[in-house]
Amino acid sequence: LGCLTLTLLKSSVESRFLKCYEQKQYKNGLKFCKMILSNPKFAEHGETLAMKGLTLNCLGKKEEAYEFVRKGLRNDVKSHVCWHVYGLLQRSDKKYDEAIKCYRNALKLDKDNLQILRDLSLLQIQMRDLEGYRETRYQLLQLRPTQRASWIGYAIAYHLLKDYDMALKLLEEFRKTQQIPPNKIDYEYSELILYQNQVMREADLFQESLEHIETYEKQICDKLIVEEIKGEMLLKLGRLKEAGEVYKELIERNAENWHYYEGLEKALQPSTLEERLQIYEEVSKRHPRAVSPRRLPLNFVSGEKFRELMDKFLRVNFSKGCPPLFTTLKSLYYNPEKVSTIQELVTGYEASLKTCDLFSTCENGEKEPPTTLLWVRYFLAQHFDKLGQCSLALDYINAAIASTPTLIELFYLKAKIYKHVGNLKEAAKWMDEAQSLDTADRFINSKCAKYMLRANMVKDAEEMCSKFTREGTSAMENLNEMQCMWFQTECAAAYQRLGKYGDALKKCHEVERHFFEITDDQFDFHTYCMRKMTLRAYVDLLRLEDVLRKHAFYFKAARSAIEIYLKLHDNPLTNESKEQEVNSENLSAKELKKMLSKQRRAQKKAKLEEERKHAERERQQKNQKKKRDEEEEETSGPREELVPEKLERVENPLEEAIKFLIPLKNLIGDDIETHLLAFEIYFRKGKFLLMLQSVKRAFAINSNNPWLHECLIKFSKAVSDHSNLPEIVSKVLTQEMQKIFVNKNLESFNEEFLKHNATSIQHQLSGAKMMYFLDKSRQEKAIAVATRLDKNMRDKNVKTLTKVFEALLDGSFGSCHTQCEEYQAACHKLFPFTSAFMPATNEDDSSIASVNHTAINHDLLCNEI
Amino acid sequence: SRIELGDVTPHNIKQLKRLNQVIFPVSYNDKFYKDVLEVGELAKLGTKMLNHVLNICEKDGTFDNIYLHVQISNESAIDFYRKFGFEIIETKKNYYKRIEPADAHVLQKNLKAPCLGQNADVQKTDN
Numbered sequence: 001l002g003c004l005t006l007t008l009l010k011s012s013v014e015s016r017f018l019k020c021y022e023q024k025q026y027k028n029g030l031k032f033c034k035m036i037l038s039n040p041k042f043a044e045h046g047e048t049l050a051m052k053g054l055t056l057n058c059l060g061k062k063e064e065a066y067e068f069v070r071k072g073l074r075n076d077v078k079s080h081v082c083w084h085v086y087g088l089l090q091r092s093d094k095k096y097d098e099a100i101k102c103y104r105n106a107l108k109l110d111k112d113n114l115q116i117l118r119d120l121s122l123l124q125i126q127m128r129d130l131e132g133y134r135e136t137r138y139q140l141l142q143l144r145p146t147q148r149a150s151w152i153g154y155a156i157a158y159h160l161l162k163d164y165d166m167a168l169k170l171l172e173e174f175r176k177t178q179q180i181p182p183n184k185i186d187y188e189y190s191e192l193i194l195y196q197n198q199v200m201r202e203a204d205l206f207q208e209s210l211e212h213i214e215t216y217e218k219q220i221c222d223k224l225i226v227e228e229i230k231g232e233m234l235l236k237l238g239r240l241k242e243a244g245e246v247y248k249e250l251i252e253r254n255a256e257n258w259h260y261y262e263g264l265e266k267a268l269q270p271s272t273l274e275e276r277l278q279i280y281e282e283v284s285k286r287h288p289r290a291v292s293p294r295r296l297p298l299n300f301v302s303g304e305k306f307r308e309l310m311d312k313f314l315r316v317n318f319s320k321g322c323p324p325l326f327t328t329l330k331s332l333y334y335n336p337e338k339v340s341t342i343q344e345l346v347t348g349y350e351a352s353l354k355t356c357d358l359f360s361t362c363e364n365g366e367k368e369p370p371t372t373l374l375w376v377r378y379f380l381a382q383h384f385d386k387l388g389q390c391s392l393a394l395d396y397i398n399a400a401i402a403s404t405p406t407l408i409e410l411f412y413l414k415a416k417i418y419k420h421v422g423n424l425k426e427a428a429k430w431m432d433e434a435q436s437l438d439t440a441d442r443f444i445n446s447k448c449a450k451y452m453l454r455a456n457m458v459k460d461a462e463e464m465c466s467k468f469t470r471e472g473t474s475a476m477e478n479l480n481e482m483q484c485m486w487f488q489t490e491c492a493a494a495y496q497r498l499g500k501y502g503d504a505l506k507k508c509h510e511v512e513r514h515f516f517e518i519t520d521d522q523f524d525f526h527t528y529c530m531r532k533m534t535l536r537a538y539v540d541l542l543r544l545e546d547v548l549r550k551h552a553f554y555f556k557a558a559r560s561a562i563e564i565y566l567k568l569h570d571n572p573l574t575n576e577s578k579e580q581e582v583n584s585e586n587l588s589a590k591e592l593k594k595m596l597s598k599q600r601r602a603q604k605k606a607k608l609e610e611e612r613k614h615a616e617r618e619r620q621q622k623n624q625k626k627k628r629d630e631e632e633e634e635t636s637g638p639r640e641e642l643v644p645e646k647l648e649r650v651e652n653p654l655e656e657a658i659k660f661l662i663p664l665k666n667l668i669g670d671d672i673e674t675h676l677l678a679f680e681i682y683f684r685k686g687k688f689l690l691m692l693q694s695v696k697r698a699f700a701i702n703s704n705n706p707w708l709h710e711c712l713i714k715f716s717k718a719v720s721d722h723s724n725l726p727e728i729v730s731k732v733l734t735q736e737m738q739k740i741f742v743n744k745n746l747e748s749f750n751e752e753f754l755k756h757n758a759t760s761i762q763h764q765l766s767g768a769k770m771m772y773f774l775d776k777s778r779q780e781k782a783i784a785v786a787t788r789l790d791k792n793m794r795d796k797n798v799k800t801l802t803k804v805f806e807a808l809l810d811g812s813f814g815s816c817h818t819q820c821e822e823y824q825a826a827c828h829k830l831f832p833f834t835s836a837f838m839p840a841t842n843e844d845d846s847s848i849a850s851v852n853h854t855a856i857n858h859d860l861l862c863n864e865i
Numbered sequence: 866s867r868i869e870l871g872d873v874t875p876h877n878i879k880q881l882k883r884l885n886q887v888i889f890p891v892s893y894n895d896k897f898y899k900d901v902l903e904v905g906e907l908a909k910l911g912t913k914m915l916n917h918v919l920n921i922c923e924k925d926g927t928f929d930n931i932y933l934h935v936q937i938s939n940e941s942a943i944d945f946y947r948k949f950g951f952e953i954i955e956t957k958k959n960y961y962k963r964i965e966p967a968d969a970h971v972l973q974k975n976l977k978a979p980c981l982g983q984n985a986d987v988q989k990t991d992n
Contacts, residue, residue: 405887406880437883440876 017051018115021058021088029055046076050085057089065089080110087119094520096127112143121153122526128546133157148174149530159539164203171196180219188533190221195535197229206236224253231263243267251283255290276300295328298338307341314345315359318375319368323409325375326382333386343383350376374404381413388797390421390833408434408444415451422798422834424455435464442468446486453490456498461491483514489556501564501573502644508564509642511557512660519545549663555671558660562677564648565657569684573648610645657681672701672708679711683718688729691715692736699740706766709753713770716746746774754785761793761800769812776814783813787823789830801827802836893917915949922976932973938966946972 020029033052036042053068069089073082087102103120107113117140124133134157141150151174158167175196180189193216200209210233217226227250234243244267250260261280270276277297284293294313301309317325332338349359353376357367381397384390397414404410411434418427431451435444445468452461465487466475479487488507495504522545529538548554650656658681664674675698682690695715698708719725719733741749750770757763768786771778786804789796805827807813808820828837873881878898885893900913922928935942937956951972960969 405883437880438877440874 021054024058026055026058044075046072046074047079047081047085048072049075050079050082054085054088057092078109080106080113080116083109084113084116084119087116091119091123096123099123100127100129112139114140114143117143122523125526125542126523130157130161134161148177151177152530152533152535156535156539159199159202160542164199164205167199168196168203171199182219185219185221187221190219191533191535193220194222194225195539198536198539201229201233206233209233210237227253231260235263235266240267240269252286255283255287256292258292258296261292261296273301273305277305291328298329298332302337306338307345310338310341311345314342314349318349318359318372318379321371321375323375323378326379326386330386339387346376346380346383350380370403374400374407377403378410378413381417385413385417385420388420390417390831393417394833406437408437408441411437412444412447418833419451419454420798421831422802422836424451425835426833428452428455428457428460432464439467449487450490453487453494456494458491458494458498461487461494480510483517485511485514485553485557489553489560492557492560496560496564500644501568502646502648504560504564505647506642506644508557508561508660509647511553512561513639515549515551515554519548547667550667555664555668558664559673559677561660562657562681565650565653565660566680566684568648568650568653569657572653614643654681654685669697670701672698672705675701676705676707676711679715683711683714688719688722688725688733691718692733695740696736704757704763706760706762709750709763709766710770712740713746713750713773716741716749717774746770750774759792759794761788761795761804764788764793765800765804765807769807772813779814779816783808783816783819786813787819787826789826796830798831798834801831802834805836911945915946919949928976930973930975930977932971934960934969934971936961936964936966937968937970943970943972946974950974 017029017032020026020032030052033048033055036045036048037052042048050069050072053065053070053072056068057065066089069082069086073079073086076082083102083106087099087106090096090099090102100120100123103116103123106116107120110116117136121133121136121140124130124136134154137150137154137157140147141154144150151170155167155170155174158164158170171192175192178189178192180186193212197209197212200212210230213220213226213229213233220226227246231243231246231250234240234246244264247260247264247267250257251264254260261283264279265276268275268279270279280293280297284290287293294309294316297309298306298313314325329342332342350373352358352361353368353373355361357370357373358365359368377396377400381393381400384393384396394414394417397410397417400407401410401414411430415427415430415434418424418430428448428451431444431448435441435448438444445464449461449464452458452464462475465479469475469478469482473481488511492504492507492511495501495507522541525538525541529535529541661674661678661681664671665678668674675694679691679694679698682694692715695708695711698705698711702708716737719737725733744752750767754764754767754771757767765786768782771785772782786807805820805823808816808823813819824837824839827834828839831837871877882893882898897913897917918931922931931951932954933946933951934957935946943953951974953970954973955971957969957971959967961967
């Protein structure tokens with residue numbers, strides 16, 4: 001075959017091959033390659049070899065793939081096709097930086113290759129190389145000015161770079177080419193207009209945006225957003241009367257959207273409370289069944305008016321039977337006056353309903369059905385639970401249960417009350433009762449699993465979930481596959497509490513992998529959204545992905561992981577038995593021999609169990625891989641398996657911790673915990689400047705934070721202990737620390753902290769810990785400070801007292817057995833339901849106590865019958 | 866007040882158990898609930914429940930008779946109870962406050978007298 005023929009053949013084969021590749025018809029693709037390679041003249045043809053390699057990669061034969069591609073590249077290093085193919089290979093392995101390099105090389109050899117430019121642009125936007133993306137899109141626009149994606153892509157690049165002028169110019173030019181007749185409605189055109197308008201609003205071009213939306217409104221499909229934009233823009237332009245009309249219309253459409261009321265208030269600018277109320281009353285008249293116009297005024301009225309409106313609101317909802325009533329009113333509980341009004345009203349209802357089925361004894365009227373009293377009691381249980389009066393809360397919920405023992409919400413609440421009070425086993429028990437009453441309800445099933453995890457009952461939780469997970473796989477695996485992160489973060493915390501660090505870390509890494517996948521998954525949308533013109537949604541997606549790890553699930557997993565890695569750094573696990581140390585002094589030779597052989601047997605058993613589990617995992621993995629190979633043609637190799645034993649024995653736990661920390665520093669910098677966790681890591685690494693950075697940032701957020709106080713003292717002491725720091729570092733440290741400590745020595749700094757926070761147990765605890773830390777001889781005084789329970793302490797609740805108790809137990813105050821017991825007894829008096837404070841011998845009594853609780857109700861019931 | 870009806874299923878059978886525990890002074894064994902689930906139509910359920918009651922009365926031995934009220938228009942209920950040996954002994958006017966017709970028959974079954982003309986199957990099969 002002559003060169004010309006080959007070129008023709010090659011380019012047509014190449015584009016047909018690429019088409020096959022994109023459409024995932026790999027077997028056909030291989031046929032094309034075979035066609036060329038079977039000819040002995042072209043058996044070493046670089047490009048064909050490369051293409052063959054690429055296809056093999058898609059069929060899962062990764063090693064062969066790399067072999068062929070590299071061979072092809074070696075044979076023909078000046079071929080843009082080979083570089084392009086190599087780039088595609090790297091991309092499929094998510095090595096995006098490498099892939100970009102390959103594409104750039106390919107473009108050097110063929111600068112106007114559309115396919116390569118397109119692939120490069122995708123990678124650039126994926127990696128958020130916005131400048132590069134804009135350049136590439138410019139080249140694409142020049143090469144294909146008639147393709148609409150070229151214009152859109154270029155405009156989006158400018159938009160993301162915040163050059164709104166350019167973006168708008170491009171979008172307008174493009175819009176003009178669309179030539180949609182004014183009476184026709186075309187969804188894609190509608191989306192284009194709305195995207196254009198969004199860019200105008202982001203550029204603060206309110207007048208333009210308003211005119212624009214009014215010009216094209218007939219051609220926009222999303223009628224609601226048109227009105228919302230009009231309303232917003234009219235407000236921004238100060239045209240309040242017109243804005244008011246728009247918002248009134250919007251409320252007619254939907255009387256439950258709180259933003260519309262905000263908008264309406266901004267438009268009408270009521271000057272008195274009466275005028276403000278009037279707005280809501282008018283809406284209420286037109287929409288008598290709407291909840292929002294009755295609920296919102298409760299936020300800004302007070303005193304008698306509050307009482308009047310709240311009375312009405314409560315009665316309507318109790319009669320109707322509104323389970324989430326408390327939840328809708330919870331946000332008012334920051335205001336003690338409102339809380340006491342609510343309490344007065346509702347306890348009044350309860351007393352009256354019990355006697356005469358009416359809300360108030362001094363009224364007449366139609367009697368309330370028995371359900372009203374039920375919902376009143378349910379509300380009161382939640383009310384007193386929120387106020388921390390758990391005994392009263394339990395009384396009310398038990399009364400409700402006695403009257404209606406089949407209502408799942410009641411058991412759910414009872415479990416919650418026990419959770420708040422710190423008796424997690426009891427909480428799990430009642431949640432189990434709740435789910436048993438309706439085993440088809442996945443919500444209550446999940447809640448039960450969560451409560452079991454809080455009570456460290458991991459196996460039970462898994463079993464509970466398995467009632468809904470896919471058959472054939474273990475619940476843990478399925479939950480991971482389904483990215484069920486609430487379960488995984490709770491499970492990680494449970495393992496952490498149980499000291500099973502390897503298992504906990506596995507869960508944390510699984511969650512981290514989900515975030516990686518979600519980030520990675522956006523890749524296909526770069527082409528898809530452009531094609532479908534869903535541009536607003538596309539930009540929203542990009543912005544979401546930018547801040548993805550801000551999500552609470554990531555924070556929880558990262559925090560658990562960091563805490564564990566810190567612990568593993570402080571107390572690394574050895575490769576031998578993780579078990580107890582043998583106290584051989586107190587045993588006779590015979591007993592010692594017996595104990596050692598028992599240990600050996602246990603170790604052997606544990607090892608066999610590990611091996612069995614490992615074999616089981618491998619088998620399952622093989623099955624899964626087989627299934628995957630059968631189901632899909634494209635696989636990008638299974639990720640490395642997470643093995644708990646390996647995870648908890650990692651060489652450099654602090655480095656692993658830092659990997660989790662970085663997104664927190666980037667995205668959750670406003671949470672003081674981020675910086676305090678960072679400090680703990682850098683403290684152990686001895687990185688003084690980074691320690692300084694962390695405490696400074698934390699200090700800026702809340703200079704009086706108890707944990708921060710401890711970090712500051714540890715930091716200061718570490719600095720003064722390290723006399724051999726480089727001069728410039730010392731200088732910076734002294735200078736900065738001056739701002740915080742202001743010439744005080746550590747003892748007086750600590751004393752001042754204690755004095756300043758005399759009524760806060762949390763702060764007293766931190767101060768006391770540091771007192772002991774700085775001078776161990778002051779142990780007794782320190783413990784006395786930490787265990788203060790006098791009347792004027794503001795935060796005498798289960799959480800803080802548990803923290804103090806744990807600190808006494810974990811050695812923060814050295815060994816202090818008697819004081820521990822004394823403190824536990826004192827706490828028990830204050831919070832008799834909390835498990836942590838119950839003396840160990842009385843465990844039976846505590847279960848009897850809870851049985852008695854139900855037994856009493858049963859007797860009551862029988863008497864009634 | 867609004868009332869809604871729902872099916873008893875294996876998923877919520879425990880709610881029925883709980884109700885019975887709390888409302889009735891007797892408890893039913895598990896087989897009863899199994900039967901509840903297996904049974905499709907209320908009529909068969911009614912048969913089982915009525916037989917259960919009759920058995921309890923028989924075992925107890927001190928009951929003279931059983932009686933109940935039925936709305937006069939409820940022919941299927943009247944037929945049902947008659948199969949078990951209940952007879953109409955009286956009709957009370959305006960017995961019901963909120964439904965029409967408001968009158969009710971009183972049906973009674975005498976437990977001490979020998980049972981003639983009864984459906985023997987009904988009594989013997991389900992225990």
